[in-house]
Amino acid sequence: MTAGPAEEGTRIDGRRERGRSSHKRIVAAMMDLIEGGDLMPSAARVAEEAGVGLRTVFRHFDDMDSLYREISRIVADRIWPVITAPYADPDWRANVRDLTRRRARVFETMLPFRLAANIKRYQSPFLMGQYAQVVTMERDLVLRLLPAEVRSDRYRVEALCAALSFQNWRAIRQDQGLSVEDAAGVTLHMIEALIGA
Numbered sequence: 750m751t752a753g754p755a756e757e758g759t760r761i762d763g764r765r766e767r768g769r770s771s772h773k774r775i776v777a778a779m780m781d782l783i784e785g786g787d788l789m790p791s792a793a794r795v796a797e798e799a800g801v802g803l804r805t806v807f808r809h810f811d812d813m814d815s816l817y818r819e820i821s822r823i824v825a826d827r828i829w830p831v832i833t834a835p836y837a838d839p840d841w842r843a844n845v846r847d848l849t850r851r852r853a854r855v856f857e858t859m860l861p862f863r864l865a866a867n868i869k870r871y872q873s874p875f876l877m878g879q880y881a882q883v884v885t886m887e888r889d890l891v892l893r894l895l896p897a898e899v900r901s902d903r904y905r906v907e908a909l910c911a912a913l914s915f916q917n918w919r920a921i922r923q924d925q926g927l928s929v930e931d932a933a934g935v936t937l938h939m940i941e942a943l944i945g946a
Contacts, residue, residue, distance in 0.1 A: 777799070844894045846937065
């Protein structure tokens with residue numbers, strides 16, 4: 750006896766739902782592992798954490814790069830509202846202070862994922878391209894807030910961009926071991942010295 754159209758449709762819908770569920774579990778497992786400190790989880794470790802077989806991971810993701818691509822999209826969705834919120838103050842200095850506070854939130858959200866990406870980027874064209882885009886965007890967002898007379902001071906601009914970079918945040922948080930609050934305070938202290946000059 751063959752399955753009728755309704756039964757066949759139910760089976761297909763069930764497979765699709767299981768596929769969507771597996772996909773979500775794989776992404777969540779990878780994110781959990783990275784946030785938990787495993788910055789280079791293997792596909793086998795991701796499969797184990799997700800409770801799926803290794804073949805299932807590669808059925809959903811051709812390679813680890815495609816998994817990083819999905820994670821990048823999720824992280825971008827988390828931070829984009831903070832990055833794109835308008836600056837309300839007419840004073841550029843107030844807006845740079847606001848940017849500094851926003852960067853602390855954004856960089857802390859990104860920290861484990863950027864650390865993982867930094868380890869893998871030299872082996873991944875996607876991650877290397879994404880790194881270049883993020884660095885360019887970080888710089889552009891600073892430059893947009895500066896008046897022409899400040900933008901003409903090359904050393905001041907470069908110092909502001911360096912102080913407000915993810916690399917600076919990573920050094921303060923990871924290498925110096927400062928708390929989020931202290932790292933934010935140190936960054937703001939640097940910025941105050943630069944915008945008051």
